[in-house]
Amino acid sequence: xxxxxxxxxxxxxxDVSVRFHSKRTEVTAIQQVSLDxxxxxxxxxxxxxxxxxxxxxxxxxxxxKPSSGSVTLLGEEVRGPRHDIGFVFQRAALLEWRSxxxxxLLQAEMRGMNSAEAGKRADELIEMxxxxxxxxxxxxxxxxxxxxxxxxxxxxxxQPRVLLMxxxxxxxxxxxxxxxxxxxxxxxxxxxxxxxxxxxSIAESVYxxxxxxxxxxxxxxxxxxxxxxxxxxxxxxxxxxxxEFAAATAHIRDLLGAVxxxx
Amino acid sequence: xxxxxGDRWRGVAERSWRPAALLLACLAIWHLITxxxxxxxxxxxxxxxxxxxxxxxxxxxxxxxWVTTYxxxxxxxxxxxxxxxxxxxxxxxxxxxxxxYPILLFAQVIPKIAIAPLFVVWLGFGxxxxxIVAVLMAFFPVVISTVTGLKSVDAEMLELAATMGGGPVKxxxxxxxxxxxxxxxxGLKVAVTLAVTxxxxxxxxxxxxxxxxxxxxxxxxxxxPMLFAGLIxxxxxxxxxxxxxxxxxxxxLPWHSSRRGAAVTTLLAKGGS
Numbered sequence: 001x002x003x004x005x006x007x008x009x010x011x012x013x014x015d016v017s018v019r020f021h022s023k024r025t026e027v028t029a030i031q032q033v034s035l036d037x038x039x040x041x042x043x044x045x046x047x048x049x050x051x052x053x054x055x056x057x058x059x060x061x062x063x064x065k066p067s068s069g070s071v072t073l074l075g076e077e078v079r080g081p082r083h084d085i086g087f088v089f090q091r092a093a094l095l096e097w098r099s100x101x102x103x104x105l106l107q108a109e110m111r112g113m114n115s116a117e118a119g120k121r122a123d124e125l126i127e128m129x130x131x132x133x134x135x136x137x138x139x140x141x142x143x144x145x146x147x148x149x150x151x152x153x154x155x156x157x158x159q160p161r162v163l164l165m166x167x168x169x170x171x172x173x174x175x176x177x178x179x180x181x182x183x184x185x186x187x188x189x190x191x192x193x194x195x196x197x198x199x200x201s202i203a204e205s206v207y208x209x210x211x212x213x214x215x216x217x218x219x220x221x222x223x224x225x226x227x228x229x230x231x232x233x234x235x236x237x238x239x240x241x242x243x244e245f246a247a248a249t250a251h252i253r254d255l256l257g258a259v260x261x262x263x
Numbered sequence: 264x265x266x267x268x269g270d271r272w273r274g275v276a277e278r279s280w281r282p283a284a285l286l287l288a289c290l291a292i293w294h295l296i297t298x299x300x301x302x303x304x305x306x307x308x309x310x311x312x313x314x315x316x317x318x319x320x321x322x323x324x325x326x327x328x329w330v331t332t333y334x335x336x337x338x339x340x341x342x343x344x345x346x347x348x349x350x351x352x353x354x355x356x357x358x359x360x361x362x363x364y365p366i367l368l369f370a371q372v373i374p375k376i377a378i379a380p381l382f383v384v385w386l387g388f389g390x391x392x393x394x395i396v397a398v399l400m401a402f403f404p405v406v407i408s409t410v411t412g413l414k415s416v417d418a419e420m421l422e423l424a425a426t427m428g429g430g431p432v433k434x435x436x437x438x439x440x441x442x443x444x445x446x447x448x449x450g451l452k453v454a455v456t457l458a459v460t461x462x463x464x465x466x467x468x469x470x471x472x473x474x475x476x477x478x479x480x481x482x483x484x485x486x487x488p489m490l491f492a493g494l495i496x497x498x499x500x501x502x503x504x505x506x507x508x509x510x511x512x513x514x515x516l517p518w519h520s521s522r523r524g525a526a527v528t529t530l531l532a533k534g535g536s
Contacts, residue, residue: 063422083428093419097441097518109437110429138518 009072010162010194011037011060016069017219018055028219029055032069035213035222039161042188042195044205046252047215047223053198056220057164060196061085074161083111086155086193090167092147094139100150101126101135107157118157125153128190129183145176152184156191165197169204181207182236189232202256206230206248207239214255223255308488316488317495328496330473334390334462335504338397339455345398346405346454347447351435353406354413371403376464383469393465393473400461401454408450412443445519448512452505459501474500 013035020027029052037043045053058064059071062082071078073085094103101122108118126132129149139147148168155163168184169177181204188195188208199205205212212226229244239245290310296302297309308316317324349367353360375396382392416439424434466475474497481489512519 058422061426063425081425081428083426085426087423087426089419089423091417091419093417093423095420095438095441097516106437107427110424110427110433112429140518 008038009036010039010074011196012072014070016059016066016071018052019067031219031221033220033222037194037196039194040192042209044197044199044209044212045215046199046202046205046212046256047220048217048256051215051218052220053215054166057166057196057198061087061164084160086160086163088151088155088165088168090170092151094147094150096139099136099138100131100142103150104153104157107154111158113158121157122153125156128187129153144172145180148172148180160193162194165195167198167200170200178236184208185234202249202252206245207234212252214252226252305485305487308491313488313491317492324492324496327472327474327477328500331462331466331475332500334393334465334473335397335458338394338461339401339458342398342401342454342458343405343451346402347409350406350409350413353410367406370399375399375461379465379468388469388471393462393470396465397458397461400457404450404453404457408446409443412446413439415446416442444516448508452508455504455508456501459497463497
């Protein structure tokens with residue numbers, strides 16, 4: 001298989017397969033998936049539960065090695081855990097003994113960043129994500145949405161060029177989720193970061209992304225790539241009301257329904 | 264959400280009146296048993312007589328209490344340091360874990376009172392054999408609780424740490440060890456009460472000072488008031504050391520303490536075992 005390393009890609013997944021071995025069986029999670037993400041692009045990944053969406057993000061971050069194929073991040077092949085990314089999980093994964101601000105600054109401490117600069121950057125992010133006034137609150141004093149904002153700030157502190165998000169709003173209630181979508185969209189436009197978002201929400205995937213990748217049931221292959229034809233300035237309710245939005249979500253729902261066998 | 268100090272004291276009173284009432288009831292029953300002559304006075308001395316003796320022989324008891332406390336604390340500190348180091352080694356190396364586990368278990372299962380005489384033979388009648396028995400008693404709960412704590416860290420948190428590139432030392436100092444502290448403190452609280460037992464057991468086997476020696480002497484002289492006094496002082500030492508650790512935990516881990524039950528409740532829960 002010829003590999004064309006797109007020097008212009010932020011993330012290039014080239015013909016990657018992942019197989020997990022247990023005692024007797026071998027499970028193929030991902031089969032020959034290829035994907036190019038341009039710098040500054042927002043790509044959503046949807047697919048049935050357990051199809052290997054999260055595995056894809058772990059491959060990009062280097063937390064997991066592919067069984068075959070290769071992953072290139074910012075022009076450099078991924079061989080181990082990469083430090084030039086930001087990662088947000090479904091659970092906020094905050095240290096419960098640290099305040100919101102200190103949880104954000106963990107990123108700086110682990111990297112040995114200049115503490116004055118990091119503090120200034122943290123304050124900017126706190127302002128940007130509406131966490132002002134909650135800097136000194138401990139995680140258990142924050143709501144789920146607030147905790148996830150802290151996790152987002154922590155992932156953005158070192159100004160990564162690629163942000164990986166694994167169902168970041170999956171545990172939030174519907175209304176908070178919509179607010180977080182709007183905020184993430186704004187943050188993305190302000191920072192220009194490349195984002196890979198794994199989500200279960202079709203509406204979320206379309207509202208946020210330039211492109212939506214639809215994966216099939218395990219072993220996951222790319223079923224279809226949908227270009228989202230919406231203006232880059234996206235007001236939430238206005239976007240929801242647009243016919244292009246309705247068409248895209250209906251199409252994705254059809255694809256997912258077809259691959260899972262429901263409906 | 265924190266109560267103002269007046270409310271706090273009322274909270275303390277509300278929590279402690281039940282155990283205080285129970286304690287008073289036990290004292291009353293003890294008193295009744297002795298005054299009614301249900302049990303001979305030379306077998307069970309009255310609370311009053313025991314209390315008088317505690318006051319009269321205060322300086323004698325104080326000296327021996329200090330010896331036992333010193334042995335306990337030394338044993339506890341050594342067990343704490345060795346236990347944490349052992350746990351860290353076991354969590355980071357599967358080879359060390361599988362190699363050390365059988366020996367650790369063996370050391371725990373062997374009756375300390377049965378090997379205590381050996382230490383006396385080797386080390387004489389000084390404080391060393393008592394400290395060793397205290398270490399042996401206190402070591403195991405520290406190791407087990409620290410291993411549990413270090414392994415309780417969120418897998419996602421460790422993955423996140425890997426993407427932050429801090430390396431294993433920073434990950435340990437900033438994430439793993441602080442996360443293990445609540446478990447570690449639970450283990451230390453069990454360990455400190457066991458260290459008291461260890462020191463007293465060591466004194467039983469061969470010594471000429473300490474509360475174990477006081478009890479053994481009193482036993483030989485059929486001096487039951489002194490025997491009871493010795494038991495009470497040992498219990499008080501154990502309870503005070505436990506409360507000290509509980510206080511240290513609340514000061515060091517306010518984020519944790521605020522989310523669990525009150526100190527008195529945990530004391531009663533642990534004290535029963």
